[in-house]
Amino acid sequence: MSVPELIRIVSRDSPMALAQVERVRAELTALHPGVRTEVVPVKTTGDKWMGDLSQVEGKGAFTKEVDxxxxxxxxxxxxHCVKDVPADRPLPAGTTFAAFLKRDDIRDALVHPGGLTLDELPAGTRIGTSSVRRVAQLAATHPELECVPFRGNANRRLAKLAAGEADALLLAVxxxxxxxxxxxxxEILSPETMMPPIGAGILALQCRQDDSELIDAVSGLGDPDTHREATAERMFLHVLQGHCNSPIAGYARVxxxxxxxxxxCVFTPDGKVRLNAHEWAGRLDPATLGTSVAVALLRQGAREIIDGIPH
Ligand SMILES: NCc1[nH]cc(CCC(=O)O)c1CC(=O)O
Incomplete structure (x- = not known):
């Protein structure tokens, strides 16, 4: 296999994104000793804009400049974090996913400086999160807690928590x-307590479609089970056609x-309605499983819930 001499890797410039790039570089050099890599960090709209994401382009705010x-x-x-790559539309024309890395933990964690668990938090505790998925699920199970809008990369959210802008946070493990x-x-929250977002814990490598030398060189970093899970989850979201204010959660598992x-699941923003579906693939391929689960939720009224939420 011919491997490019130099691979220039582009990513957001947050500490989390740069750590992700380091993982990719380490895996690349383990697979192809001698390959040189260079990091091209970019700031995305999602990193710069601290208001409501639906007021900028919503989905795609963390990927547009990288693409x-x-x-x-x-x-x-x-x-890319698969979680941040819009699934309602195809990938930008001319690009393709060359690999999905082995999936990390999919769960959310509670960060409370006093060390309490979710069930122990006193009424009125302010939870810093702007995620409609987290807000809806907390409203359903812990209506006594109060969610306050909280944006910024994970390090910045931890700094804002330390500065007292909230009493606790929910962040991905x-x-x-x-x-x-x-x-x-x-506390690490089980997926039953806090259903994760589509694509949680998965990193994707994206290349130009015509760059077959690079696609071949990096495809060996892909994990087959993660590939099946990501394909089912993203097709599910594609068929459902949510928007950036629709509380949608779910995960595939091999x-x-x-x-x-x-x-x-699809929720109303207040968490009062929760539609559920769970299916096994059997002989279906992953994308068809994703379609089938989306159709099951649409039959239960998901379209009306999603379209009824302002966005
Ligand atoms: N929106 C930011 C973002 N994008 C991906 C992750 C977590 C890592 C992952 O799921 O790959 C996070 C932080 C968070 O939700 O706490």
Missing amino acids: AALLAGEADLAV SGLERIERQDVIS DRSGELSLRA
Whole structure:
């Protein structure tokens, strides 16, 4: 296999994103000793804008500038959190996913400086989160807690928490691990307590579609089970056609016997309505499983819920 001499890797410039790039560089050099890599950090709209994401372009706010650098030939390989890559539309024309890295933890964690668990938090505790998915689920199970809007990369959110702008936070376990701040976790929430977002804990490598030399060189970093899970989850979201204010959650799992299943939920923003679906792939391919689960939720009224939320 011919491997490019130099691979320029583009990513957001947050500490979490740069840690993700370091993982990719380490895996690349393990697979192809001698390959040189260079990091091209870019600031995205989502990093710069601290208001409501629906007022900028919503979905795509964390990926647009990265995609642009890839397409302009300023870099060869983009590293994305699958969670942040819009699934309602295809990937930008001319680009493709070359690999999904082995999935990290999919769960959310509670960060409470006093070390309390979610069930122990006193009424009125201010939870810093702007995520409609987290707000809806907390409203359903812990209506006595108060969510306050909280944006910024994970390090900035931890700094704002330390400054007293909230009493506790919800953050992804995988994200905290990447920035080496697992120490702040007071409780890891099960996926039943806090259903994760589509694509949680998965890093994707994106290339220009015509760059077959690079696609071949990086495809060996992909994990087959993660690929099946990501494909089912993203097709689910594509068929559902949510928007940036629609509380949608779900995850696919390949179990020990190799069976793929997908469970997913749609909520009203107040958490009062929760639609559920859970299906096994059986003989279906992952994308068809994703479609089937989306159709199951649409039959229960997901379209009316999603379209009824201002966005
Ligand atoms: N929106 C920011 C973002 N994008 C991906 C992750 C977590 C890591 C992952 O799921 O890959 C986070 C932080 C968070 O939600 O706490």
